[in-house]
C-alpha cells in the first residue's frame with residue numbers, strides 16, 4: 042500500500058505494467074483523477090480495501106451491472122410501463138446500488154435526462170455503465186504490511202457480497218492464502234489469488250499454484 046498512488050501511475054505505466062490497483066483509503070478524494078490517469082496510461086484500474094474498510098466505500102467505483110440486472114428483472118416481474126413508474130424504480134435502484142449518484146451533480150443530471158421511455162432508461166444505464174471505473178476489487182485478507190500473516194476468514198463476507206452483486210467482477214484476495222485457506226476464498230467467489238509465503242516457501246511452488254488454481258476453477262464450475 043502506498044499513501045500517494047497518483048505519483049506511481051506514470052512510472053509503472055512506463056515500466057510496462059498492465060494493471061494498477063490502489064487503496065481506496067489513500068484515494069478517497071482523488072480516485073476519479075487516479076482512475077482516469079491509470080486508463081490513459083493503458084493500464085486496468087483496480088481498487089483495494091483494508092480489512093477494516095466496509096465494501097460500501099467502494100460502491101461508487103464498481104460496475105453498474107447490479108443496477109442493470111435489478112432494473113430489467115423488476116420491470117419484467119411487475120410489468121411497469123408508465124414513465125413515472127419507470128422513473129421511480131430507476132431512482133430507487135440507483136439509490137440502493139449507489140447513493141452517490143443521487144447526490145452528485147452528474148448523477149442528478151443523468152436521472153433528470155432519464156425521462157423514462159425504456160429506450161432512454163437503457164441508454165442512461167449504458168452511460169452509467171460507461172463510467173464503470175474499476176473491474177477489479179482486491180479484498181485484503183490481512184492488514185497490509187508484510188507477508189506471512191494469518192488469513193482473516195471473516196473477510197469472506199465481503200467477497201460473498203461482492204460476488205453476489207457483481208457476477209463478472211474480478212475479486213482478488215491477498216494475505217495468508219495457501220492450501221489450507223484457498224477453499225474458503227474460492228467458494229466465497231474470489232477468482233484472483235495473491236499468495237506469497239505458501240508459494241515461495243514451498244518445496245514445490247508449482248504444485249501449490251496448481252492446487253490454488255484448481256480450487257478456484259472447481260468453485261467456479263459449481264456456481
Ligand SMILES: O=C(CO)[C@@H](O)[C@H](O)COP(=O)(O)O
Nearest residue numbers: 185186187188189217237238
Ligand atoms: O503485501 C502483502 C501484505 O502487505 C501481501 O501481498 C503479502 O505479502 C502476501 O503474503 P502472504 O500472506 O501470502 O505470505
